[in-house]
Amino acid sequence: MVERISDAEHEIMEVLWEKAPLTATEVADRVADAKGWSLQTVKTLLSRLATKAVIGTERDGRRFQYSPLVERDTYLAGVSRKFVDRLFGGKVTPLVAHLAEADELSDDDIREIEELLRELKG
Amino acid sequence: MVERISDAEHEIMEVLWEKAPLTATEVADRVADAKGWSLQTVKTLLSRLATKAVIGTERDGRRFQYSPLVERDTYLAGVSRKFVDRLFGGKVTPLVAHLAEADELSDDDIREIEELLRELKG
DNA sequence: TCGGAATAACTACAGATGTAGTCAGTAGCG
DNA sequence: CGCTACTGACTACATCTGTAGTTATTCCGA
Numbered sequence: 001m002v003e004r005i006s007d008a009e010h011e012i013m014e015v016l017w018e019k020a021p022l023t024a025t026e027v028a029d030r031v032a033d034a035k036g037w038s039l040q041t042v043k044t045l046l047s048r049l050a051t052k053a054v055i056g057t058e059r060d061g062r063r064f065q066y067s068p069l070v071e072r073d074t075y076l077a078g079v080s081r082k083f084v085d086r087l088f089g090g091k092v093t094p095l096v097a098h099l100a101e102a103d104e105l106s107d108d109d110i111r112e113i114e115e116l117l118r119e120l121k122g
Numbered sequence: 123m124v125e126r127i128s129d130a131e132h133e134i135m136e137v138l139w140e141k142a143p144l145t146a147t148e149v150a151d152r153v154a155d156a157k158g159w160s161l162q163t164v165k166t167l168l169s170r171l172a173t174k175a176v177i178g179t180e181r182d183g184r185r186f187q188y189s190p191l192v193e194r195d196t197y198l199a200g201v202s203r204k205f206v207d208r209l210f211g212g213k214v215t216p217l218v219a220h221l222a223e224a225d226e227l228s229d230d231d232i233r234e235i236e237e238l239l240r241e242l243k244g
Numbered sequence: 245t246c247g248g249a250a251t252a253a254c255t256a257c258a259g260a261t262g263t264a265g266t267c268a269g270t271a272g273c274g
Numbered sequence: 275c276g277c278t279a280c281t282g283a284c285t286a287c288a289t290c291t292g293t294a295g296t297t298a299t300t301c302c303g304a
Contacts, residue, residue: 006261010208024281040264043282048261062270063281076209077224080217083205084226086132087198092221093234095202099214100242102199104206110239112215117232117239120222128291146251162294165252170291184300185251 002070002078003052011035012045016055017072021065124192124200125174133157134167138177139194143187 005013015030016022022030028042037045046066049055054075057064088094096113099105127135137152138144144152150164159167168188171177176197179186210216218235221227 004260007208008262037262038264039281040266041262044262044264047283073220073223077220077226079209080220081224081226084221086129087201092218092227092231093238096214096218096235097238098195098199098202099206100238101195102203104199104203105214105242107243109214110242113218114236114239116215116219116222117236120227120232121229126290130292159292160294161251162296163292166292166294169253 002054002075005049005052005054005075008035008037009045009049012042012049013054013068013072013075016066016068020067021058022067023060023063023065025063027066124176124197127171127174127176127197130157130159131167131171134164134171135176135190135192135194135197138188138190142189143180144189145182145185145187147185149188 011031011034012027015027019030024043024046025039027046028037028039031037031042046055050057050066054068054070055066056069057066059065084090084092084095096105100110133153133156134149137149141152146165146168147161149168150159150161153159153164168177172179172188176190176192177188178191179188181187206212206214206217210220218227222232
């Protein structure tokens with residue numbers, strides 16, 4: 001029952017999933033390239049995430065160390081589920097079909113997925 | 123380059139994709155079951171969609187007939203693409219893997235996807 | 245023909261979101 | 275030991291979203 005994480009908040013989460021704990025400044029440094037947000041913006045997002053209890057804080061002197069409280073896998077599974085439910089009536093096949101038709105699937109992708117499916121059955 | 127369609131707006135689109143053209147009242151009737159929105163709410167959503175140019179209007183006496191201007195397939199392909207890009211670095215395989223791990227894939231799903239992939243290669 | 249019902253247009257408003265500024269406290273440097 | 279720079283907390287504000295009320299017009303039935 002993870003609360004909804006907005007797009008901007010998700011960017012922050014990706015950073016923390018890659019490395020944690022981090023201070024606000026460190027997080028800001030890591031998103032600076034991609035997003036160019038100010039330190040204040042990053043702090044706002046961090047505090048909103050903390051309010052939603054998807055990240056935790058640990059005091060370190062005058063500052064905080066932030067860490068994810070929710071696993072990336074757990075989060076992605078939930079979001080994927082909702083996405084497939086809402087747009088494809090819960091069926092994955094149409095999603096794969098759409099991506100395929102839109103030329104989003106390379107031959108390599110197809111081989112990879114086939115491999116995965118073989119393992120799933122095995 | 124379809125503008126972002128919100129969740130509520132998407133519900134309206136699904137109705138129009140299933141049958142069009144429809145008047146505001148007809149759309150409202152069709153979403154009433156699932157969402158219980160008032161007629162006014164539906165009209166607001168319809169006019170927002172018209173502003174975004176994803177549906178078109180045709181005058182019919184004192185009222186409008188609304189029809190999609192964007193194909194469902196086109197829209198879904200775009201949204202799927204963005205989704206997979208943002209959450210899975212553009213790769214479909216991890217998405218399928220996630221759904222599989224979360225037990226969201228039945229044996230039938232797997233067989234279906236395998237079938238689809240076979241066709242894609244053929 | 246006239247009044248009521250239907251309809252589109254406009255207005256409303258709270259909560260979420262993106263983006264940041266201001267303020268007050270405090271730790272560490274000089 | 276005092277001041278400055280860093281830090282979290284609080285405040286700000288425009289836009290988007292969900293959800294609807296109000297208003298002005300017009301068509302249709304009596």
